[in-house]
Amino acid sequence: MAHTRKNILGSRRHVAERFEGGPAGDGDVAVRVRGLTKSYSGDRAVAGIDFEIRRGEIFALLGPNGAGKTTTVEILEGYRSRDGGEVTVLGYDPGTQRAALKSHIGFVLQSTGVEPYLSVRETVTMYADLYPRHRPVDEVIELVGLGEKGNERVNRLSGGQQRRLDLAIAFVGDPELLFLDEPTTGFDPSARREAWEVVKNLAALGKTVVLTTHFMDEAQYLADQVVILAKGRIVADGAPASLGARDRAMARVRFRLPPGIAAPEGLGGEPGPDGFTEIDVDDAVVEVHDLLHWAVDQKVGLEGFEVRRPSLEDVYLRLTGTTSGDGHLSWTNRPAGEWP
Numbered sequence: 001m002a003h004t005r006k007n008i009l010g011s012r013r014h015v016a017e018r019f020e021g022g023p024a025g026d027g028d029v030a031v032r033v034r035g036l037t038k039s040y041s042g043d044r045a046v047a048g049i050d051f052e053i054r055r056g057e058i059f060a061l062l063g064p065n066g067a068g069k070t071t072t073v074e075i076l077e078g079y080r081s082r083d084g085g086e087v088t089v090l091g092y093d094p095g096t097q098r099a100a101l102k103s104h105i106g107f108v109l110q111s112t113g114v115e116p117y118l119s120v121r122e123t124v125t126m127y128a129d130l131y132p133r134h135r136p137v138d139e140v141i142e143l144v145g146l147g148e149k150g151n152e153r154v155n156r157l158s159g160g161q162q163r164r165l166d167l168a169i170a171f172v173g174d175p176e177l178l179f180l181d182e183p184t185t186g187f188d189p190s191a192r193r194e195a196w197e198v199v200k201n202l203a204a205l206g207k208t209v210v211l212t213t214h215f216m217d218e219a220q221y222l223a224d225q226v227v228i229l230a231k232g233r234i235v236a237d238g239a240p241a242s243l244g245a246r247d248r249a250m251a252r253v254r255f256r257l258p259p260g261i262a263a264p265e266g267l268g269g270e271p272g273p274d275g276f277t278e279i280d281v282d283d284a285v286v287e288v289h290d291l292l293h294w295a296v297d298q299k300v301g302l303e304g305f306e307v308r309r310p311s312l313e314d315v316y317l318r319l320t321g322t323t324s325g326d327g328h329l330s331w332t333n334r335p336a337g338e339w340p
């Protein structure tokens with residue numbers, strides 16, 4: 001992104017727009033995008049994308065740096081103009097009806113006006129008072145997991161707690177739709193888990209959540225729908241469990257035999273340099289049964305034995321043509337459902 005607002009939950013200027021009355025009608029659909037395009041100085045950042053987000057859904061937008069996520073989200077928020085296509089958010093066109101839309105959405109932007117010497121409760125109350133109707137302050141503080149910190153001064157909160165306060169501020173006006181940009185970047189593992197529960201709590205209240213993230217486990221855990229963007233185009237759209245047809249991919253069986261022991265005939269697959277044998281199988285139940293039967297029969301150990309299908313990360317790396325953290329080239333250009 002992130003020319004304007006990197007890591008909004010980690011940032012310190014909050015915008016929680018007023019929520020007055022029910023949202024405008026567009027049936028069950030919270031966000032509808034058709035043929036959206038946006039260029040900067042002639043370079044296509046978003047090259048004609050279509051997707052829908054249902055009300056009450058947690059939607060995750062994934063993609064490598066420069067894929068067009070921020071551009072897309074800021075068009076939805078009404079902060080950037082689009083070149084072409086149709087966009088409705090809660091029934092409004094963010095390009096022309098931003099003032100009406102903003103009373104229904106919540107998000108957090110860079111650099112806040114939060115006063116460091118106020119307590120958590122005072123801060124949330126201050127923002128709540130901006131709204132004619134708002135959620136009860138203590139309920140919101142509890143919802144974001146700061147129930148024990150109501151009287152704590154903001155400058156005494158940890159980074160993770162401050163981000164939860166950001167979320168409380170964005171949420172106290174009771175928006176229908178929340179935009180969360182990389183909500184757990186910089187969190188330690190337990191703070192991430194806690195933040196995920198907060199997001200789940202919001203969704204349980206029927207709120208629509210639009211999330212951008214670089215973490216596959218986050219998308220896997222939270223999202224009902226994932227869209228993967230690469231170079232301004234959608235390369236996958238669906239539930240995390242079935243994205244890129246990974247639920248229908250061949251299973252990969254992996255194990256290492258003791259030195260000098262050869263795999264049973266007909267199993268296929270040679271051990272790699274690390275001694276592990278990897279075999280892709282259509283019918284994992286039958287193949288694994290045969291292998292285990294042989295191993296037990298022959299009293300042969302299968303070190304590190306595992307059976308797995310492509311993870312969301314495997315699919316992501318394949319579809320975006322990016323490399324994994326160790327610099328290993330992913331299985332680019334291979335058909336969906338197939339291992340590298």
Ligand SMILES: Nc1ncnc2c1ncn2[C@@H]1O[C@H](COP(=O)(O)OP(=O)(O)OP(=O)(O)O)[C@@H](O)[C@H]1O
Pocket residue numbers: 001002003040044045063064065066067068069070071072
């Ligand atoms: N204001 C701008 N002016 C010029 N080019 C821009 C502007 N904003 C984005 N771009 C370009 O548009 C493309 C998409 O950028 P965008 O910020 O939408 O990607 P992103 O997916 O959010 O990336 P990241 O994961 O790094 O935040 C990039 O090539 C970027 O350099």
